[in-house]
Amino acid sequence: MSARVVLPAEKRPKPPVRAVSGHVVIDQVTVAFGRGGSRHVAVENNSLEVAPGEFVALLGPSGCGKSTLLNCVAGYIRPTSGRVTVDGVPVTRPGPDRGMVFQQYSLFPWKTIHDNVAFGPLRAGKGRAEAESIARTFLEMVGLSRFAERYPGELSGGMQQRVGIARALANYPSVLLMDEPFGALDAQTRLMMQESLLRIWGEFGTTVLFVTHDVDEAVFLADRVVIMSAGPGRIVADMPVPLARPRSPEIATEGEFIRLKRRCLDKIRAESLKAFEERDR
Numbered sequence: 001m002s003a004r005v006v007l008p009a010e011k012r013p014k015p016p017v018r019a020v021s022g023h024v025v026i027d028q029v030t031v032a033f034g035r036g037g038s039r040h041v042a043v044e045n046n047s048l049e050v051a052p053g054e055f056v057a058l059l060g061p062s063g064c065g066k067s068t069l070l071n072c073v074a075g076y077i078r079p080t081s082g083r084v085t086v087d088g089v090p091v092t093r094p095g096p097d098r099g100m101v102f103q104q105y106s107l108f109p110w111k112t113i114h115d116n117v118a119f120g121p122l123r124a125g126k127g128r129a130e131a132e133s134i135a136r137t138f139l140e141m142v143g144l145s146r147f148a149e150r151y152p153g154e155l156s157g158g159m160q161q162r163v164g165i166a167r168a169l170a171n172y173p174s175v176l177l178m179d180e181p182f183g184a185l186d187a188q189t190r191l192m193m194q195e196s197l198l199r200i201w202g203e204f205g206t207t208v209l210f211v212t213h214d215v216d217e218a219v220f221l222a223d224r225v226v227i228m229s230a231g232p233g234r235i236v237a238d239m240p241v242p243l244a245r246p247r248s249p250e251i252a253t254e255g256e257f258i259r260l261k262r263r264c265l266d267k268i269r270a271e272s273l274k275a276f277e278e279r280d281r
């Protein structure tokens with residue numbers, strides 16, 4: 001399964017499509033849960049701008065507020081203060097311009113793979129023939145055409161997650177939001193998924209905001225790694241990843257990759273130490 005697939009010429013990744021939409025601005029966003037004595041500030045005063053078509057990884061330890069911040073962009077959570085805009089429009093609720101892929105495969109178990117992917121376009125008012133054609137296109141893109149008539153429960157975790165990506169893309173979102181999407185997969189499948197996500201992103205050209213706590217994953221995938229620290233969640237570093245694309249897993253053994261990874265780890269460690277010292281004070 002880990003053997004590299006050599007794609008025929010017409011299926012090889014083209015240079016990324018130049019995106020014109022999907023400009024995300026997170027402007028001084030704070031989210032507090034609860035009130036009074038049980039008030040808990042999950043993320044505090046975070047600002048981040050993501051350019052159209054850019055791939056940004058949001059990296060930080062568990063509980064630092066990555067999902068909270070991502071959910072503000074998705075429109076599932078309203079910031080307590082600050083705001084998020086996508087292409088200049090304030091985010092107030094979820095919308096088809098922002099596709100979400102969660103860690104837990106959130107497919108409809110009673111629908112076939114094909115119908116899971118066609119669901120979004122149908123709900124958006126597309127006719128059956130068009131929705132089916134969109135579903136076929138995206139299932140092909142994630143390499144699952146042969147499984148169109150199967151049900152989610154018949155597929156492996158990695159395959160279900162590829163359906164999740166196809167389903168999110170079927171709405172032609174300008175922003176793809178991914179919350180530790182490969183966190184539940186074994187290491188080998190995870191590597192394969194990362195590579196195939198990069199290929200899909202190269203073809204589709206959408207903005208990606210990808211949450212992970214895995215340094216290797218962040219550096220391998222992203223144009224920029226944005227590091228968050230806990231208590232309350234704050235963005236503490238924003239590191240460009242000037243590695244050439246297309247990338248294949250072998251780059252993980254190259255000097256530049258290791259240097260970048262080292263810088264991330266140093267930053268994370270410095271921030272954790274700071275947090276410990278503050279707690280002990």
Ligand code: ADP
Pocket residue numbers: 033034040041042060061062063064065066067068069233
């Ligand atoms: P991460 O995704 O980085 O693991 P989260 O965004 O899930 O972190 O959580 C950040 C903090 O906010 C944690 O302390 C978590 O317990 C708290 N939190 C998240 N969602 C809620 C909620 N709905 N109600 C109360 N606290 C929450």
Ligand code: MG
Pocket residue numbers: 066067068179
């Ligand atoms: Mg989370």
